Amino acid sequence: KQEVTQIPAALSVPEGENLVLNCSFTDSAIYNLQWFRQDPGKGLTSLLLIQSSQREQTSGRLNASLDKSSGRSTLYIAASQPGDSATYLCAVDNTDKLIFGTGTRLQVFP
């Protein structure tokens, strides 16, 4: 059974820091991996999707990497801003369903 773990569970940093959020999964037979952002009381917003054949994806200040063989993905946030404060979720995709981690709650203070 696929299990997804995210570390740390919570993170509080000053504005401007570069951050690394971690996601690990137990079964490397995944189709892709997706990172989401969730603001309090809101739905999930897709940030980055990495196909299983890819090593990384970039969007603005965000960079996500994938190492399927070791069952790990990282989300790198450069030059963090207070607007980045949210919960970040990773999910592995077995083509027809997503298995989620429990998320990292990020707070960036001015």
Place this chain on the structure above:
Amino acid sequence: NAGVTQTPKFQVLKTGQSMTLQCAQDMNHEYMSWYRQDPGMGLRLIHYSVGAGITDQGEVPNGYNVSRSTTEDFPLRLLSAAPSQTSVYFCASSYGPPNTEAFFGQGTRLTVV
């Protein structure tokens, strides 16, 4: 540019009542799914569908029914609400392989008293 639309946004039910959570998408996505989100447990899959007329159970299907008569709609039915079904429910959709990027609705916050 509606995307995935869920209704209602909030609902309070009494134990034993039934109701249907609505989910509609206008992106012509084949794949649709329902998740519930509970504190400390993340999002868990309830039911999913890979196309009209096809549904399957996820991790926590008990107490819920689904059907998929059209590509656009994927309603979730609570047969007899229980306090354990108090949760936030999310509907998601995607094209399916090879483009499985998922898009989520804004959620339905359900309280069963």
